[in-house]
Amino acid sequence: MIDVHILLSVLWLVESSGNLHPPDGKAGEVGPYQIRQCYLDDVNNEYGTRLTLDDCRKMTAARWVTLRYLEKYDALSSYEKACRVHNGGPRGHEKACTLPYWNRCKTFLRAEGVDVCTCGEQKVRLHVNGDPVHMACPAAMRDLVAGKKNEVCQ
Numbered sequence: 001m002i003d004v005h006i007l008l009s010v011l012w013l014v015e016s017s018g019n020l021h022p023p024d025g026k027a028g029e030v031g032p033y034q035i036r037q038c039y040l041d042d043v044n045n046e047y048g049t050r051l052t053l054d055d056c057r058k059m060t061a062a063r064w065v066t067l068r069y070l071e072k073y074d075a076l077s078s079y080e081k082a083c084r085v086h087n088g089g090p091r092g093h094e095k096a097c098t099l100p101y102w103n104r105c106k107t108f109l110r111a112e113g114v115d116v117c118t119c120g121e122q123k124v125r126l127h128v129n130g131d132p133v134h135m136a137c138p139a140a141m142r143d144l145v146a147g148k149k150n151e152v153c154q
């Protein structure tokens with residue numbers, strides 16, 4: 001499970017460097033989450049709201065719209081899906097063009113103590129006899145225990 005507070009702070013940092021009143025983007029993106037009209041329309045249609053782009057300049061509304069959008073596309077299951085759908089739309093997590101964005105998000109996630117494996121799972125700290133050894137995702141850990149080489153996880 002992901003921590004939505006961490007997700008929202010990371011998206012805010014990547015979208016507008018943590019700026020409360022960032023300038024509008026080239027494609028008409030506004031506010032701390034750089035929300036576009038089509039993104040907002042999607043949320044308004046789904047939830048029966050009548051929010052405007054101007055509303056999305058305010059933190060509370062921008063966060064509400066972002067979370068509803070990600071919820072609508074079932075994107076809150078992982079940090080990767082959430083970040084890439086926010087950036088690239090409903091199928092953003094399948095598009096290669098959202099990878100650079102996701103890499104920027106990962107840098108900030110690491111700063112928040114969240115390390116995401118290349119397989120998409122969150123890494124946890126491994127302890128051996130109470131001593132922390134290194135960070136690994138569940139699959140890497142399983143393979144490590146089984147003495148198998150894992151080609152996917154880094």
Ligand SMILES: [Zn+2]
Binds near residue numbers: 119121138140152153
């Ligand atoms: Zn992994």
